[in-house]
Amino acid sequence: MAAKTLTIDGKQVSADESVTILDAATDAGIKIPTLCHLDGVYDVGACRLCLVEVAGISKLLPACTTKVSEGMDIKTDSERLRKYRRMTLELLFAERNHVCAVCVDNGHCELQALAYSQGMDHVRYDYCFPKWEVDNTHTLFGMDHNRCILCTRCVRVCWHIEGAGTKNVSGRGGKARIITDLNQPWGTADTCTKCGKCVMACPTGALFNKGSTVGEMERDRTKLEFIVTAREKKQWIAD
Amino acid sequence: MVIDDLVAIAEKERAAQKKHVIRCCMAAGCMSSDSKGVKEALDKAVKEAGLEDQVEVRGVGCMKLCCQGPLVQVDSAAEGATVEVNILGQGPLYQKVTPEDAASLIATLKGGKTNVQMGDPKDPFFTEQFSIVLANSGIVNPERIESYIAADGYQALHDVLREMTPKEVLDTILKSGLRGRGGAGYPTGLKWATVAKTASPQKYVICNADEGDPGAFMDRSVLESDPHSVLEGMAIAAYAVGATQGFVYVRAEYPLAISRLQTAIKQAKQHGLLGSGIFESPFNFNIDLRIGAGAFVCGEETALMSSVEGKRGTPRPRPPFPAESGLWGSPTLINNVETLANVAPIIRKGAEWFAGIGTEKSKGTKVFALAGKITNTGLIEVPMGTTLRKIVETMGGGAPDGGKIKAVQTGGPSGGCIPAEALDTPVDYDSLTKLGSIMGSGGMIVMDETTRMVDVARFFMEFCMDESCGKCIPCRAGTVQMHNLLTKILGRKATIRDLKKLEELCDMVKSTSLCGLGQTAPNPVLSTLRFFRNEYTELLQEDLYAGPNGNGNGTKEALSPMI
Numbered sequence: 001m002a003a004k005t006l007t008i009d010g011k012q013v014s015a016d017e018s019v020t021i022l023d024a025a026t027d028a029g030i031k032i033p034t035l036c037h038l039d040g041v042y043d044v045g046a047c048r049l050c051l052v053e054v055a056g057i058s059k060l061l062p063a064c065t066t067k068v069s070e071g072m073d074i075k076t077d078s079e080r081l082r083k084y085r086r087m088t089l090e091l092l093f094a095e096r097n098h099v100c101a102v103c104v105d106n107g108h109c110e111l112q113a114l115a116y117s118q119g120m121d122h123v124r125y126d127y128c129f130p131k132w133e134v135d136n137t138h139t140l141f142g143m144d145h146n147r148c149i150l151c152t153r154c155v156r157v158c159w160h161i162e163g164a165g166t167k168n169v170s171g172r173g174g175k176a177r178i179i180t181d182l183n184q185p186w187g188t189a190d191t192c193t194k195c196g197k198c199v200m201a202c203p204t205g206a207l208f209n210k211g212s213t214v215g216e217m218e219r220d221r222t223k224l225e226f227i228v229t230a231r232e233k234k235q236w237i238a239d
Numbered sequence: 240m241v242i243d244d245l246v247a248i249a250e251k252e253r254a255a256q257k258k259h260v261i262r263c264c265m266a267a268g269c270m271s272s273d274s275k276g277v278k279e280a281l282d283k284a285v286k287e288a289g290l291e292d293q294v295e296v297r298g299v300g301c302m303k304l305c306c307q308g309p310l311v312q313v314d315s316a317a318e319g320a321t322v323e324v325n326i327l328g329q330g331p332l333y334q335k336v337t338p339e340d341a342a343s344l345i346a347t348l349k350g351g352k353t354n355v356q357m358g359d360p361k362d363p364f365f366t367e368q369f370s371i372v373l374a375n376s377g378i379v380n381p382e383r384i385e386s387y388i389a390a391d392g393y394q395a396l397h398d399v400l401r402e403m404t405p406k407e408v409l410d411t412i413l414k415s416g417l418r419g420r421g422g423a424g425y426p427t428g429l430k431w432a433t434v435a436k437t438a439s440p441q442k443y444v445i446c447n448a449d450e451g452d453p454g455a456f457m458d459r460s461v462l463e464s465d466p467h468s469v470l471e472g473m474a475i476a477a478y479a480v481g482a483t484q485g486f487v488y489v490r491a492e493y494p495l496a497i498s499r500l501q502t503a504i505k506q507a508k509q510h511g512l513l514g515s516g517i518f519e520s521p522f523n524f525n526i527d528l529r530i531g532a533g534a535f536v537c538g539e540e541t542a543l544m545s546s547v548e549g550k551r552g553t554p555r556p557r558p559p560f561p562a563e564s565g566l567w568g569s570p571t572l573i574n575n576v577e578t579l580a581n582v583a584p585i586i587r588k589g590a591e592w593f594a595g596i597g598t599e600k601s602k603g604t605k606v607f608a609l610a611g612k613i614t615n616t617g618l619i620e621v622p623m624g625t626t627l628r629k630i631v632e633t634m635g636g637g638a639p640d641g642g643k644i645k646a647v648q649t650g651g652p653s654g655g656c657i658p659a660e661a662l663d664t665p666v667d668y669d670s671l672t673k674l675g676s677i678m679g680s681g682g683m684i685v686m687d688e689t690t691r692m693v694d695v696a697r698f699f700m701e702f703c704m705d706e707s708c709g710k711c712i713p714c715r716a717g718t719v720q721m722h723n724l725l726t727k728i729l730g731r732k733a734t735i736r737d738l739k740k741l742e743e744l745c746d747m748v749k750s751t752s753l754c755g756l757g758q759t760a761p762n763p764v765l766s767t768l769r770f771f772r773n774e775y776t777e778l779l780q781e782d783l784y785a786g787p788n789g790n791g792n793g794t795k796e797a798l799s800p801m802i
Contacts, residue, residue, distance in 0.1 A: 044556075045711075046710045048753065062556055087743070088751065091713070091717055092716065094716065125723070173704060174704070
């Protein structure tokens with residue numbers, strides 16, 4: 001084990017040579033935005049949100065796959081990086097149908113949280129409004145391709161943590177999508193162990209537990225009276 | 240196989256040389272206009288004339304002037320002399336030959352006349368060429384290893400294995416100044432040295448034959464015309480870096496190249512030029528073919544390796560570079576077809592000879608595929624540093640029907656458009672980069688005044704959008720949005736703000752994409768914007784709200800309808 005010293009955002013940091021810039025920054029309490037990174041599985045460097053500037057290198061480097069080296073001078077935040085991160089998020093929101101109001105993950109979605117934290121308050125690009133299906137054939141889980149950002153976290157946990165190898169990617173470009181087994185309905189996938197790791201790994205509402213979606217919520221008509229009369233009875237005011 | 244066997248094969252081949260050699264192009268270009276039928280008809284005509292002992296009808300590779308195919312060249316020995324087997328064709332070059340012409344062509348051997356269109360061998364298209372990579376193209380029979388051996392084939396491999404150390408081979412390549420012909424122009428010797436330095440028991444050599452740029456067909460022609468030169472180059476590279484297994488990754492869209500490679504590998508194995516103990520040295524080397532499945536991105540080296548491993552062909556971040564950790568985690572050397580085809584000639588003729596050709600920083604020659612609005616469509620090989628004007632106007636014959644050349648597109652979807660004003664630029668890696676284009680693999684698409692540059696930019700953007708693998712967001716979603724914006728501009732629905740958005744996206748996709756495909760996808764837009772910006776602005780609609788900077792901060796009056 002050999003230690004390397006480097007500078008991240010002006011802060012002196014020492015880290016083992018085997019770790020990535022992202023690990024070193026996290027250890028030092030510096031937060032770099034990520035989306036496709038998931039602790040415990042290997043990194044693919046696909047979302048490009050963790051790109052950082054390294055002095056002396058003209059290209060931006062992904063923090064999640066770049067190993068630290070001696071004397072590195074890293075900037076994790078700059079006007080340019082913030083702009084690119086916002087644009088990346090805008091591109092994601094325009095690409096598929098991300099409608100937070102009716103999404104199972106509303107409030108605990110990583111994409112939504114990133115949009116807040118990066119100050120992405122509007123999308124300047126034309127929405128693509130693609131027509132994607134929802135796979136509801138599985139007994140426990142559902143897959144809504146409209147919310148998928150193709151981070152492949154589900155694929156990686158399925159192959160490398162659970163070892164089932166059910167999830168995969170088919171197609172390319174904007175037509176790429178997550179499939180189960182040999183592109184068959186999830187419910188008929190023999191290899192799926194129903195472990196639910198993919199659902200837990202999903203940063204958005206693309207993979208969800210059944211019963212949690214807006215459409216599946218039960219209507220409780222007894223609450224109607226409360227809604228109508230609560231204001232008069234001052235029941236909405238906390239004590 | 241020892242050197243005496245090699246010499247014996249070459250001598251036997253030379254001795255079997257007949258008085259007349261009729262070379263008939265059997266590469267994909269001419270075969271698409273029935274050169275196969277022409278060759279069969281020629282064979283039949285020779286038989287009917289009873290000239291079998293005097294005339295050889297030889298199926299050869301590309302004879303370069305593809306637009307006039309099928310091409311047939313008739314070479315005859317002078318009275319009393321013998322035809323050299325592999326000299327460059329000197330005899331008449333017949334063009335657009337049909338099977339019905341066969342009889343009259345054979346009749347010319349006995350002093351008869353023919354009405355078949357004849358090309359001028361003195362045309363600059365031929366005389367200005369300088370052949371290293373294509374030296375055997377159109378001369379040897381690509382389906383017979385003996386034909387290649389008679390052209391000094393596998394001599395270099397013998398010399399390397401029996402007389403040189405791997406270090407000496409590396410030094411020779413380094414000294415020659417050869418740079419990668421796949422597009423980026425990385426010094427080949429350095430790449431080899433990096434792989435050679437790694438201490439892995441297992442190393443690989445890969446030949447990248449996944450030529451995917453629209454309008455480019457150099458590598459296909461090399462593989463179809465002279466597959467053994469690539470195999471020999473791979474074997475020399477393997478010896479230099481210490482590899483024992485090679486792969487040729489060739490795209491499935493090149494069936495003829497695949498079948499010629501299969502034949503070549505089989506023949507080389509039969510002759511002991513691939514396999515164990517080559518030339519009775521301790522060197523073992525095998526080559527296998529891997530066929531692509533129609534993805535442009537698999538020309539990117541990390542995606543290519545992923546595909547060879549049998550996985551989904553998507554790129555991964557570098558470092559680690561393939562030279563350290565490539566195929567199945569082993570050090571891997573990846574070179575382009577044309578780079579490898581340069582290796583044997585460098586060994587045969589020496590590094591100094593090669594370094595004497597070309598410019599200071601770009602050595603040797605480059606093969607270009609001329610296509611588009613140009614009179615002479617086909618393949619040319621010229622020394623580095625030749626000006627674009629010479630290539631396009633002198634050799635290519637300029638635009639057909641008296642048209643005026645407007646721009647030349649080099650480097651495919653990763654390259655850019657060079658305007659006619661800059662045609663005096665010498666073609667080398669650095670000059671083209673300065674112009675915002677790249678050397679690329681060698682596709683050269685000529686455009687005349689009727690071409691709209693915004694159309695060109697959108698065509699290439701559509702190509703990149705379709706070929707993006709979908710792994711990283713900037714390339715997957717960014718190309719879609721750039722394509723949308725270009726479509727909007729072409730539909731005269733865009734304003735200055737859309738153009739700004741497009742430029743911003745170009746910058747972002749270029750800076751943040753994972754692999755070369757995304758990083759270079761905006762180049763066609765950027766270069767057309769640089770040289771033909773007015774063609775974009777002419778299509779724009781007036782934007783009342785844009786303001787002088789185009790950022791939406793217009794005057795109060797202009798803004799008011801929005802509020």
